[in-house]
Amino acid sequence: MSRKAFTAEGAVAVGPYSHAVESGDLVYLSGQTPIDAATGRLVEGDISAQTEQCFKNLFQVLAAAVLTPEHVVKVNVFLTDMANFSAMNEVYKAQFSEPYPARTTIGVASLPLGAQVELEMIARRGR
Template identity: 55%
Template sequence: MQKTIIESKNAPAAIGPYSQAVKVGDLVFLSGQIPLDPVTMTMVEGDIVAQAHQVFKNLVAVAEAAGGSLDNCVKVHVFLTDLGNFAKVNEVMQQYFNAPYPARAAIGVAALPRGAGVEVDAIMAL
């Protein structure tokens, strides 16, 4: 099995021992993105809508670095510290994905890195 590591300077650098994405065959596994500004490596200010926009912008950058787009995603995981934000994150997600949408899970969690309210990872098929 050959793994290709995917990196984008337009997305935040990994804040731990992982890669932004790994390509194996025609599949690309995009690591979870939190609302970090890729230039300052600080959390974006604002509500869950602002956080979600930054998360999806980060995912777009990594997907493009892998030679695809979010429309190539076949599975998405959304992690929320407050499931009350489910509808707002759905509204933001619709601005970054086109139908037919990928399979998805939305999971409520107690906490996320750096106090984020949302994190999203994905699997992309090229």
């Protein structure tokens, strides 16, 4: 099976992976950490700033696949400190409208480059 991959300007890959891969009607977006593409470094600031940058990166990937946040059906959130859940959730809530995508939030020991948060998505074409 060949993969149809999408690469987004302004989103950074820190390893050998595609920003997104399409399979049928589904588009799987790789996890994005809060890297500012202009500097190649993590954004300065708290969990809110880092979560906003993750969404900025992911929404650029969605746009490269000709999709919008309305196409997102599932989000996985990885936090290095579950005490940041409420602040992350406030930023998250502002990114989508109801009904919200399904979501899983997982506490992890660490993330690439010392990030506090990483987000990944699954989007669906059509309807």
